[in-house]
Amino acid sequence: MDATVAMATHPASFVRKPDSWLTKLFDYKPFLVFLCMLPTAGLLLVFLTYPLGLGIWLAFTDTTIGQSGSFIGFENFEYLMEDPVFWLSVTNTIFYTAIATAGKFALGLWLALLLNNHIPLKAFLRAIVLLPWIVPTVLSSIAWWWIYSPQFSIVSYVIVDVLHLRDTYINFLGEPWPARWSLIVANIWRGIPFVAITLLAGLQTISPSLYEAALLDGASGWQKFRRITVPLLMPILAVALTLSVLFTFSDFQLVYAITRGGPFNSTHLMATLAFQRAIPGSQLGEGAAIAVSMIPFLIGATILCLYGVGRRKWQQGSDND
């Protein structure tokens, strides 16, 4: 330790030069903090904070592409209140988020528990499992689109021609409910790796001695899972759940790539509807109003996940560091 320090700190280059005003300025802490925070603060304030405010303002205007609008109060929201497509997109988003998140966490936790066993080629398996998460979502969604093709679906082929369970090919994306379930399956597929790898990292921090103690006390496998694994996994589960819910709720790519909101607007999520109205439909104000309506849901979901699920740790008052 001492040797490293000596080597790192005594080269000739650190010999103090006569202090110019520039050197003094760079060692003046408030200036240095200002300088270091400048790029990040600049980028985030201009391209994140300001647009967030601008979006809320736009929601109260009748801006269209190429024409800056004027303030029209709650008109956009009043219009949306009576728009059945908007309400359908709200219920779709909630349904999609709830079912997909439940699926992702159930299957992801199962996969994490499987990977936590002593198995050959563990590192390789872990690497493979992450693939759906690494590959661009749009491109894997195109693969799902092809899997869901009405005439050439490989799933239909297996069900109809190999297993003879049905007579006709399934019309995956042509009808509202099959289309919704198809999207949920694709989303779960894409989300499993994130959940599994995050929870696996959590599982690996649980000390094996706890399980040994439980074994000596005669606990069953389920009891060990319920009383040791679940409580100790809660903090990391809460964070993963929050992020997962946020990103599923605001999902855009997958739906846009596979159905574009169709058939007959029945699979629109709030994000795809906002895009639809704002960019191709050029009603920026109305699109912004849809996007802004997502904010209360997002805040609510975050609070619910962080303080609902993560309460145990939060109540103990232990430091997150």
Place this chain on the structure above:
Amino acid sequence: MTEATSATEATFAKSTDAPEHLSWDSGLRRTITVYIPLALFVIGLLFPFYWMTITSFKPDHEMYDYKQFNPFWVNSPTLNNIKVLLFETRYPQWLITTMSVAAASTFLSVFSSVLAAYAIERLRFTGAKHVGLAIYLAYMVPPSILFIPLATLIFQFGLFDNPIALVLTYPTFLVPFCTWLLIGYFKSIPYELEECALIDGASRLQILWRITLPLAVPGLISAGIFAFTLSWNEFIYALAFIQSTENKTVPVAILTELVTGDVYQWGALMAGSLLGSVPVAIIYSFFVEYYVSSMTGAVKE
């Protein structure tokens, strides 16, 4: 230690069982509870890629005829779909655009994040904790509520249909992530090293450049490849801010340029998806451990 034990066990007892494997836990039971579900998971997670890959090498007559040809295999592989993609579309140009945008936004984000993380974690100014929290909250703002106001902003800046718009907007989700990751890395570097350098008369910037950064190289690699992958995969901004065919990024171009009318060219679409995924998959295969550590690191913090 455990591996050594299991290795000796295996040589003596010729058993492939793991060390904690108890006698009542028979091989059959283990197969049913662990190996079969695991195999199903792997098959399920990989099948879309397999399907994508074999479709891109299938000739048209085979692709649409499951009765005569086994759909799960390619009988007469062809490079035709890939040739169409490379020579009859602007795919090479999309690839170059995507790479330059991803590289530039990654550089910008990692540069800003290093400075911000250093200031928050090491300079410890008043309110540093709150700034850190604000940056974490910024990570939770999804792009789908930002793209409409950002589109108007980009238009005002005169950057519409310009890849620079993407370089400037991608940091909105890259900087918070990288900063958070690097704060974690800087935390793991002993503060004493910096104190010693301070006593020896090094300036703060010298310390950052000569001591902290070299020690944080794994963190920098993690942040860099992660940012690169995220910008490669980004979709909604690239879809909203870029209009002309030649400026599109790969994910957007594959979806919008290869679908012409009602006739989907599945061969070319699959070849495009495959070629668009391969670059990230290659980078990923070189840096798997960094991905895993940055993904779990960011959640643990």
